[in-house]
Amino acid sequence: MLAIGDKVVYPMHGAGVIQAIEEHEVLGERQLYYILTMPFGGMKVMIPMQSVDNIGLRDIIAEPEVQRVIDILQTAPVPVNVSWNRRFNACLVKLKTGSIYEVAEVVKNLMSRDQVKKLSTGERRLLDTAKQILVSELVLVCRRDPGSVEEWVHDLCQENTPGN
Template sequence: MVAIGDKVVYPMHGAGVVEALEEHEVLGKKQYYYVLTMLCSGMRVMIPQDQVDQVGLRAVVGETEIARVKEVLSGLPEQDTGNWNRRINHNLTKIKSGSIFEVAEVVRNLMKQEVGRRLSTAERRLLDTAKQILISELVLACDKDVDSVESWVDGLIQKNSAGQVNF
């Protein structure tokens, strides 16, 4: 159950806070909507109350999951899955899943791929989107500012060792 004030993640949009539950009439039908304010963009999103599960809205992760995100970011990248089109579709599926771990994998893989060779424009946009989604959730989960979370993520990937960067 979602409540006002909850910190939540909306797949493909990132993390935000439930600000209100409002009733609106659309096409002659009255319905309740959760109103979210998204952290990174400040965008206001309205989700029908009865469609929360279908859109994948979930609570922000806790400390146990943050430790696992740290492991994912510090881990080795996946093997290159072929051409850029296949890689984009594979990574997009992971982002749409709503799983912070899969989003962390996309960020790790694309950032490490970028070191070896230049990303295509589409892959660069995908990296930016995935990184924004990941950072927005970690900001709310850790109660830290965007810059320190981004530095932590970058440091974990660059050092490639969970023990060398503290958060």
Template structure:
């Protein structure tokens, strides 16, 4: 069980802080929900408490693991299908896991592919969403602003681009 003030990750949505617990009646059934506030966009999300395990809610990574995430971002692009449909499905599965290292891998691979060949509209949207999920957790793990985290990620890919020139 999580408590108010805990920093958690909601797969497919990103990381946030539990700001409360509320009871709501939905379709005639009263359930308890965590109210999670995301650090980006001031959005609030209601998470049903009765299936937290099924959803894959987990604690935000600690500061020691942050460097590992940046290592993944700085790594070589991993093998991806040339077929955009298969690539999209594979990336969707990785994002659904809620594992920050899988999410970082998708951000890295799509960013590098975008620099090389460009991305389809669907993959651009996926990259944007995935990057937001990644940034939301790093903001909470490092206790830095969204802008600082975005800049650190951008610097990795600027270096990649310069190395290729």
């Protein structure tokens, strides 16, 4: 069971800290909720305790696992020659897994693609979401501020971009 102070990842939203456990009535039903505070903008999210297993809430990665994220970001992306909507859907599937490694792949691939050819509006939003998810977890794992982590991720991805 999760406790106040635990650092967790909520797939498609990012990482945060459980600030409280509160009872709320929603649609006439009273139940307990984890109150999760996200590092970006201090957004608060209510997660029903009974739904935790179904939504894929997980603990943040351990500090030694950051190296695997770095390795993914520094590895050259594999060129994908499919339509933008197939790329978009493939990226969305990866984000929904909640895996930081899958999210890092999405960030790397979309950032690289953006260097070669500007992303569509949908892919740009997907990249922004993926970066926010990735950075939010790395902020909590590495105990650094969001700005420096975002710059670090950008620099790591630049290392694998052709022509840099």
